[in-house]
Amino acid sequence: MSAAAAPNLPKGDGPTAYPRTSTLAKGITSGLRAAMERDPKVVLMGEDIGKLGGVFRVTEGLQKDFGEERVVDAPLAEAGIMGTAIGLALRGYRPVVEIQFDGFVYPAFDHIVSSIAKMRSRSLGHVELPIVVRIPFGGGIGAVEHHSESNEAYFAHTAGLRVVACSNPQDAHWMIQQAIECRDPVIFYEPKRRYWDKGEIAGEPSRGLFEAGVVRPGTDVTVLCYGPMVRTCLQAAQAAEEEDISLEVIDLRSLSPLDTGTIVDSVRRTGRCVVVHEASTFLGLGAEIAALVQQECFFSLEAPVARVGGYNVPYPPSRLEEDFLPDLDRVLDTVDRLMAY
Amino acid sequence: MSDARPWADGGPDMIQLLTPEGEFVETAPQEYRDIAARLSDDDLRGFYRDLVFIRRFDAEATALQRQGELGLWASLLGQEAAQVGSGRALRRQDYAFPTYREHGVAWCRGVDPVNLMGMFRGVNHGGWDPNDKNFHLYTIIIGAQTLHATGYAMGVQRDGAVGTGDPDRDTAVIAYFGDGATSQGDVSESLVFAGVNNSPVVFFCQNNQWAISEPNEKQTRAPLYHRARGFGFPGLRVDGNDVLAVYAVTTAALDAARSGAGPSFIEAFTYRMGAHTTSDDPTKYRLSAEVERWKLRDPIERLKAWLAHMGKADRAFFDQVAREADELGADVRARCLALSDPVGTDMFEYVYGEPHPVMAAEREEFTAYQGSFDGAHGDAEASLEGSHA
Numbered sequence: 262m263s264a265a266a267a268p269n270l271p272k273g274d275g276p277t278a279y280p281r282t283s284t285l286a287k288g289i290t291s292g293l294r295a296a297m298e299r300d301p302k303v304v305l306m307g308e309d310i311g312k313l314g315g316v317f318r319v320t321e322g323l324q325k326d327f328g329e330e331r332v333v334d335a336p337l338a339e340a341g342i343m344g345t346a347i348g349l350a351l352r353g354y355r356p357v358v359e360i361q362f363d364g365f366v367y368p369a370f371d372h373i374v375s376s377i378a379k380m381r382s383r384s385l386g387h388v389e390l391p392i393v394v395r396i397p398f399g400g401g402i403g404a405v406e407h408h409s410e411s412n413e414a415y416f417a418h419t420a421g422l423r424v425v426a427c428s429n430p431q432d433a434h435w436m437i438q439q440a441i442e443c444r445d446p447v448i449f450y451e452p453k454r455r456y457w458d459k460g461e462i463a464g465e466p467s468r469g470l471f472e473a474g475v476v477r478p479g480t481d482v483t484v485l486c487y488g489p490m491v492r493t494c495l496q497a498a499q500a501a502e503e504e505d506i507s508l509e510v511i512d513l514r515s516l517s518p519l520d521t522g523t524i525v526d527s528v529r530r531t532g533r534c535v536v537v538h539e540a541s542t543f544l545g546l547g548a549e550i551a552a553l554v555q556q557e558c559f560f561s562l563e564a565p566v567a568r569v570g571g572y573n574v575p576y577p578p579s580r581l582e583e584d585f586l587p588d589l590d591r592v593l594d595t596v597d598r599l600m601a602y
Numbered sequence: 603m604s605d606a607r608p609w610a611d612g613g614p615d616m617i618q619l620l621t622p623e624g625e626f627v628e629t630a631p632q633e634y635r636d637i638a639a640r641l642s643d644d645d646l647r648g649f650y651r652d653l654v655f656i657r658r659f660d661a662e663a664t665a666l667q668r669q670g671e672l673g674l675w676a677s678l679l680g681q682e683a684a685q686v687g688s689g690r691a692l693r694r695q696d697y698a699f700p701t702y703r704e705h706g707v708a709w710c711r712g713v714d715p716v717n718l719m720g721m722f723r724g725v726n727h728g729g730w731d732p733n734d735k736n737f738h739l740y741t742i743i744i745g746a747q748t749l750h751a752t753g754y755a756m757g758v759q760r761d762g763a764v765g766t767g768d769p770d771r772d773t774a775v776i777a778y779f780g781d782g783a784t785s786q787g788d789v790s791e792s793l794v795f796a797g798v799n800n801s802p803v804v805f806f807c808q809n810n811q812w813a814i815s816e817p818n819e820k821q822t823r824a825p826l827y828h829r830a831r832g833f834g835f836p837g838l839r840v841d842g843n844d845v846l847a848v849y850a851v852t853t854a855a856l857d858a859a860r861s862g863a864g865p866s867f868i869e870a871f872t873y874r875m876g877a878h879t880t881s882d883d884p885t886k887y888r889l890s891a892e893v894e895r896w897k898l899r900d901p902i903e904r905l906k907a908w909l910a911h912m913g914k915a916d917r918a919f920f921d922q923v924a925r926e927a928d929e930l931g932a933d934v935r936a937r938c939l940a941l942s943d944p945v946g947t948d949m950f951e952y953v954y955g956e957p958h959p960v961m962a963a964e965r966e967e968f969t970a971y972q973g974s975f976d977g978a979h980g981d982a983e984a985s986l987e988g989s990h991a
Contacts, residue, residue, distance in 0.1 A: 304760070330760055336798060341749060341791030348753020351738070354760070368787075375743050376750070382952040383727035384739055389955050421953050444955035518959050 279464035285427070286456040288434035289319050289395075293357065296441040297327050303441060304349060306333045306342050307359030307395075316361055317397060317456055343369035343394070347376050350390040355441060362453075363398040364407030370415070377446045378421030393440045397453035398426075399489045399539045400586055403579040410576055411488075411540035416448045417517040417549075424517040425470060426450035428491035430459065432514065435466035443470065450516075452489035473520035475527065479509035482533040482596050485524060485550060487513040490537045490587060497592040506600060516546055524550065525557045532563035533599045537587050542570035564602035567595045610895075612871040613825070617851055618841040622899040624907025634850035641849070643914045645690075649845050650909060651923050652686040653902045656706040658927035659715050662935055663705075663722070667880045671938060672722040676703045680843070680875030683901030684808045686710060687848025688776065688870070691856055695736070695763075695773045699751035702740040703808075704778050711737040715930075716937045725941050744779075745786030748805065751777035752792045755801035755865075764802050765862030772860035775803040776852075782813025784829070785821045793833040793867070802859035804852065805830070805867045808842060810874035815887040830867035842872030843901040873899070946972060 283291065297303045305320055305327075311334035314321030324332035335342045339360065346356035360366045366373075373394065380390050400409030417424045423445050427433040433451070440447040447470075468474055476491065477498050486494040491512045498508035509527055513519065528534045534554050536547035547568035554566045569587040577585050612618075619630050619638055628635075641649075660678050667675040678685060681703070689710025692698060698707055705718055712735045720726040721740060728739035741747035755775040758764060763773040783789050784807060796803050807826055811818055822829075830837025840851045848870055855866040873896040877884050884893075909915040950965040 336791070336794050338791045338794065340788055341795050344746060344749025344788060344791065345753030345756055345795050348750040348755070349757045349760075350753075351732070351750065352754045352757025352761070354757050371743065372746065372749070376741075376746055379727070380739075381955060383729070384732065384952075385726060385729040386952040386955075387729075387731040387733070388739075423954075521959065
């Protein structure tokens with residue numbers, strides 16, 4: 262993609278040597294640390310992110326090293342946090358807001374869609390708000406209500422925002438830095454059930470922030486996914502291989518804008534496409550992608566575009582979440598139906 | 603005059619330096635009398651000029667709306683003193699966060715009044731550079747700007763621009779909002795954040811008694827200025843139609859904020875003499891007797907009476923200001939009518955700072971579609987947009 266997607270990040274000399282093994286959560290921690298060391302205007306805001314280091318410990322140790330002015334334990338008020346983040350950005354700071362859980366972002370929704378998303382256009386470009394909103398999202402951790410939601414479509418629907426989701430430690434570490442470097446506001450989704458996944462972090466980003474990645478090449482069906490579903494889809498691809506079905510798994514990474522080139526190239530090759538996300542399917546990312554694929558790949562399609570997602574119900578009690586969430590079997594079941602065309 | 607509404611006259615705690623009849627209140631708190639005493643005659647005549655000018659500008663804008671040149675206008679009629687008194691208390695480095703009615707504050711900050719008309723004419727959503735005059739864009743979402751102001755003030759603290767003693771460096775922020783906004787969670791949250799951070803922000807509530815059709819008593823059971831105490835900082839009520847008193851209390855509050863003493867809350871007790879906006883019809887919900895009573899508390903008349911009585915201004919001065927105000931009215935009318943319409947592709951220009959594939963694709967699609975009409979239908983407007991694109 263454009264140069265804009267590849268900011269001027271240092272190669273290597275971070276606080277910790279590369280390559281190294283890290284969890285996804287600690288990959289974000291080290292990414293935040295690198296961004297804060299690079300730019301004194303980066304300020305973290307959130308609930309319990311100071312001494313506690315956040316409920317997922319993503320900001321652990323940062324307040325000790327950067328002080329209370331830069332790692333702000335804010336009052337327990339999401340609208341207040343988002344609204345004051347806007348003011349800090351207007352004063353030249355680069356706030357990185359942690360929303361404790363996906364379901365807690367709604368009090369801040371107005372500031373995100375009414376002010377953050379629109380400030381640049383309503384000021385005719387005079388004002389930019391380089392704010393990053395970090396949201397741990399998705400289910401699968403046996404949590405209580407409001408702790409397992411996938412609300413990315415609300416923000417992807419809003420012009421003026423960019424929305425990304427990381428799926429592994431390497432991307433977590435680098436994408437958070439790329440998001441902070443971005444001049445536009447970025448909603449940064451973190452797959453909470455993958456926080457403890459381990460992987461290698463290399464000395465530089467894999468790709469631009471708004472580029473999708475083919476994480477497993479294949480020839481029969483394109484599987485589009487992001488965040489927590491990437492691991493699920495990779496497992497599905499491995500299982501499918503045993504049945505001689507070759508899945509090409511693409512980690513979208515950027516949900517808005519979509520990397521349409523990578524998606525379209527793949528589906529034109531495979532002729533089949535399934536979109537997998539935890540979010541409910543109705544008007545979810547999958548719906549937009551299905552429209553895109555039928556428009557751009559119409560003559561290459563061997564089967565209708567399929568979606569595997571959450572059912573269109575409120576997120577269920579955790580004893581039911583295995584039934585609600587897409588898993589390897591549901592992905593494979595859909596793949597089988599596509600292959601039958 | 604009987605008044606069924608509570609606190610109709612502002613009550614005994616209201617700070618006032620000039621009575622509605624234009625008499626100086628010698629019993630007002632010394633601190634505020636001292637601040638007013640430091641104003642030169644030029645300053646005082648300047649206040650008068652500001653008040654008259656913005657009322658004249660506002661009247662012109664209302665007329666332009668009636669004539670179809672503005673889609674809407676939110677009149678400040680009656681609130682001139684609250685806005686000029688507070689606006690003139692600001693220093694160059696201070697920052698103001700307005701609602702959509704702060705035309706008088708904008709005037710004091712040096713914002714070209716024609717800029718304020720753009721959003722009401724539909725040519726933009728504001729569009730001025732807030733950092734040019736440290737006057738943020740108008741905010742229509744009720745109360746949201748109080749949090750933006752508080753965050754800005756938190757940035758000021760991080761910049762070390764509070765309590766240095768340098769009058770050109772120490773910075774305060776002022777957040778404007780109305781009585782209706784005080785019911786919004788955002789306003790309460792901003793008071794929390796400003797309080798716990800001891801931020802240099804002055805919360806300036808123009809209580810104009812009405813939130814469209816809902817009177818004060820639909821918003822609050824207690825006087826609004828009492829609220830500050832619960833958040834841990836001082837609040838007071840000032841006669842919002844008394845430019846001297848507003849100037850004095852705001853100056854003191856801003857000085858305190860700049861010095862590091864933290865936030866404060868000012869309730870400027872005033873009245874919305876006109877409709878909420880030009881789309882509103884206040885005859886459906888309030889009595890004309892109430893409006894008549896408030897006419898007797900007019901902010902301009904009382905200053906004029908006092909200036910004349912004190913020999914600080916004469917007939918020639920008042921006539922001169924009236925003439926200049928008419929010139930201003932004619933000037934803003936002409937320049938409002940000359941505001942150019944945006945071109946269609948402007949929709950895509952400012953949404954993102956970095957390249958965005960959807961913006962690029964839609965701009966191209968829009969341009970091609972508009973261009974497809976070139977010549978075919980003789981549609982001059984479409985052709986014009988096509989040629990701009």
